Amino acid sequence: MTAAKRKTRKTQPAKAAPAAGAKELGRYLREMLLIRRFEEKAGQMYGMGLVGGFCHLYIGQEAVVTGVVDAMDHEDTLITGYRCHGHMLACGADPRQVFAELAGRAPGVSKGKGGSMHLFAVDRNFYGGHAIVGAQVPIGVGIGFAHKYRGTKRVSVVFFGEGAANQGQVYEAFNMASLWQLPILFVIENNKYAMGTEIRRAKAGTELFKRGDPFGIPGEQVDGMDVLAVEAATGEAIARCRSGQGPRLLEMQTYRYRGHSMSDPAKYRSREEVSKMRAERDPIDQVRTRLIKGGHASEDELKVIDREIRETVNQAAEFAQESPEPDPSELTTDITRDATGA
Amino acid sequence: MVTQTVREALRDAMAEEMRADERVFLMGEEVAEYQGAYKVSQGLLDEFGPERVVDTPITEAGFTGIGVGAAFAGLRPIVEFMTFNFAMQAIDALVNSASKTFYMSGGALGCPIVFRGPNGAAARVGAQHSQCYASWYGHVPGLKVVAPFSAGDAKGLLKSAIRDSNPVVFLENELLYGQSFEVPDGADHLVPIGRANVLRAGSDVTIVAFSIMVGEALKAAEALAGEGINAEVIDLRTIRPLDAATLLESVAKTNRIVTAEEGWPYAGIGAEIAALVMERAFDELDAPVARVTGADVPMPYAANLEALAKPDAERIAAAAKRVCYRD
Numbered sequence: 001m002t003a004a005k006r007k008t009r010k011t012q013p014a015k016a017a018p019a020a021g022a023k024e025l026g027r028y029l030r031e032m033l034l035i036r037r038f039e040e041k042a043g044q045m046y047g048m049g050l051v052g053g054f055c056h057l058y059i060g061q062e063a064v065v066t067g068v069v070d071a072m073d074h075e076d077t078l079i080t081g082y083r084c085h086g087h088m089l090a091c092g093a094d095p096r097q098v099f100a101e102l103a104g105r106a107p108g109v110s111k112g113k114g115g116s117m118h119l120f121a122v123d124r125n126f127y128g129g130h131a132i133v134g135a136q137v138p139i140g141v142g143i144g145f146a147h148k149y150r151g152t153k154r155v156s157v158v159f160f161g162e163g164a165a166n167q168g169q170v171y172e173a174f175n176m177a178s179l180w181q182l183p184i185l186f187v188i189e190n191n192k193y194a195m196g197t198e199i200r201r202a203k204a205g206t207e208l209f210k211r212g213d214p215f216g217i218p219g220e221q222v223d224g225m226d227v228l229a230v231e232a233a234t235g236e237a238i239a240r241c242r243s244g245q246g247p248r249l250l251e252m253q254t255y256r257y258r259g260h261s262m263s264d265p266a267k268y269r270s271r272e273e274v275s276k277m278r279a280e281r282d283p284i285d286q287v288r289t290r291l292i293k294g295g296h297a298s299e300d301e302l303k304v305i306d307r308e309i310r311e312t313v314n315q316a317a318e319f320a321q322e323s324p325e326p327d328p329s330e331l332t333t334d335i336t337r338d339a340t341g342a
Numbered sequence: 343m344v345t346q347t348v349r350e351a352l353r354d355a356m357a358e359e360m361r362a363d364e365r366v367f368l369m370g371e372e373v374a375e376y377q378g379a380y381k382v383s384q385g386l387l388d389e390f391g392p393e394r395v396v397d398t399p400i401t402e403a404g405f406t407g408i409g410v411g412a413a414f415a416g417l418r419p420i421v422e423f424m425t426f427n428f429a430m431q432a433i434d435a436l437v438n439s440a441s442k443t444f445y446m447s448g449g450a451l452g453c454p455i456v457f458r459g460p461n462g463a464a465a466r467v468g469a470q471h472s473q474c475y476a477s478w479y480g481h482v483p484g485l486k487v488v489a490p491f492s493a494g495d496a497k498g499l500l501k502s503a504i505r506d507s508n509p510v511v512f513l514e515n516e517l518l519y520g521q522s523f524e525v526p527d528g529a530d531h532l533v534p535i536g537r538a539n540v541l542r543a544g545s546d547v548t549i550v551a552f553s554i555m556v557g558e559a560l561k562a563a564e565a566l567a568g569e570g571i572n573a574e575v576i577d578l579r580t581i582r583p584l585d586a587a588t589l590l591e592s593v594a595k596t597n598r599i600v601t602a603e604e605g606w607p608y609a610g611i612g613a614e615i616a617a618l619v620m621e622r623a624f625d626e627l628d629a630p631v632a633r634v635t636g637a638d639v640p641m642p643y644a645a646n647l648e649a650l651a652k653p654d655a656e657r658i659a660a661a662a663k664r665v666c667y668r669d
């Protein structure tokens with residue numbers, strides 16, 4: 001079916017979260033806790049001067065990448081912006097190597113050359129962290145183009161912020177993704193703020209899930225604080241992308257607890273707004289409550305899990321601290337490669 | 343004289359020009375309510391209101407084009423880029439529209455606009471956030487390109503840029519924003535575009551630098567003095583049009599020149615100055631021109647590699663000794 005002939009599907013409001021079993025919930029808890037504790041530690045390390053430059057924490061948004069990656073196939077690919085620590089961990093990258101990259105050390109995923117905003121795990125189909133707002137969107141569409149070109153069933157998942165959703169190249173990418181019926185899932189992580197700009201101050205129309213409509217890209221708004229809702233919506237959308245029905249768009253309604261980066265005091269919003277979100281909508285607490293209320297786990301068992309994860313994160317941070325800086329010769333490697341390189 | 347940071351001097355330049363000329367307005371990301379991503383526009387929203395201090399969405403290609411259109415229609419926009427790295431999203435409006443239209447229209451349609459924001463490397467922000475655009479924009483006829491070091495020059499040159507009827511690219515430096523300098527009082531302080539400044543007179547070697555590298559050049563000159571080498575330090579201040587007369591006059595005196603810049607060596611500002619000196623002062627030279635530049639690599643993140651990639655006083659001094667045959 002061509003884009004022109006296909007009718008724009010009516011977008012649906014967020015659905016009620018489906019039920020989940022103990023095993024699934026336990027996995028979500030661990031995955032999200034790993035991101036949360038990792039980010040808390042990264043924030044501390046930044047304060048100690050061990051992480052430098054711009055460092056954007058993912059705290060509060062854990063359910064988005066966790067639920068999305070869970071619904072993806074191993075062969076599917078993903079790409080995002082600079083707020084990418086969580087995406088690396090969700091893809092299964094070694095926390096020690098991720099931490100080493102944040103510290104600019106030799107065993108880092110990019111040999112210490114990329115830093116917090118430029119994490120890559122190409123072997124895990126993660127095409128990285130990109131620091132120019134919106135730039136990853138057409139790139140992600142290009143990756144989806146390659147999936148289709150090769151005749152695979154792979155889907156390219158493209159993450160971007162609601163602030164990035166104002167960049168013109170996003171809409172150029174939407175147009176071609178739909179025109180060519182490419183297997184792309186666009187995931188807008190709407191955390192309400194782009195640096196100090198609250199969404200309503202920068203957008204003519206804040207219903208981001210409708211922004212694909214003019215291009216025939218069906219969209220859906222999802223409770224991005226609920227990992228089960230994220231997983232369910234993503235599973236459905238990806239299945240459609242995979243079956244050759246062209247691109248889809250999910251607007252994940254989420255929230256970042258910390259400042260935009262470590263250097264942002266976040267004076268543009270009230271403390272109450274943040275604490276209300278934490279108290280009422282926290283993605284990790286939601287899963288904890290489900291586990292306990294469902295009789296799947298006790299408070300003590302959850303504490304044990306948390307302790308294990310803290311231990312993993314502490315070890316990763318120690319590993320980073322103890323690792324050497326890159327060899328000076330690395331300054332001039334990896335600029336271009338052998339012309340006959342694969 | 344008053345003591346001011348570069349940040350305050352830039353803010354005052356904008357405020358004074360906005361008071362004096364209603365056509366002047368500021369737009370960019372986070373310039374109004376957030377008071378500037380680096381707080382350069384502190385207080386401007388309060389004084390001038392949201393019509394003249396305009397927060398934009400993250401849409402560089404869009405708002406830069408809008409700025410150019412507003413300038414065509416007779417306003418005098420100041421377009422702030424959060425950093426010049428993001429101006430690459432908008433470089434078409436800057437180069438194809440702002441710089442060429444006066445020529446293409448046979449002089450009928452000018453573009454009085456200032457594009458400003460931090461340029462060059464900050465600290466540990468990695469490859470996509472750390473590059474110097476002096477040579478990129480310096481390449482373009484129809485643009486004026488300014489890159490001040492001190493707060494006084496930042497103020498005087500920004501005021502000149504806002505009054506200029508041509509498109510001006512105004513390259514600031516994040517690491518200089520917090521540095522304090524003596525600044526001449528009052529709203530009449532202007533520094534002309536196109537004029538370099540001899541900051542330190544010397545007889546043995548000329549060191550020419552711009553923006554943050556001027557500080558390193560001064561440090562290098564200090565160190566060289568301790569070794570009996572008397573260096574002349576020139577702050578270029580304007581990249582285009584280049585103040586050839588000041589450079590040539592200095593070389594006629596010292597017979598040696600070292601250029602210092604943060605940007606990459608290939609087709610850089612140092613290469614342009616080397617060509618100038620070779621073409622117009624060949625007989626004056628007692629040594630080949632030496633260039634000190636950023637390493638020819640994308641900026642690495644690791645602290646030790648970043649230090650290796652950035653030029654500094656030590657490397658400038660070493661180059662000066664080399665051209666004096668004193669190494």
Ligand SMILES: Cc1ncc(C[n+]2csc(CCOP(=O)(O)OP(=O)(O)O)c2C)c(N)n1
Binds near residue numbers: 131132163194195371
């Ligand atoms: C082209 C470009 N313009 C501006 C910036 C500076 N910047 C970095 S992140 C950001 C806000 C992006 O907000 P959003 O897309 O909502 O993502 P979030 O940070 O909330 O995850 C801005 C303005 C940039 N990196 N690239």
Ligand SMILES: [Mg+2]
Binds near residue numbers: 161162191192194195
């Ligand atoms: Mg956002």
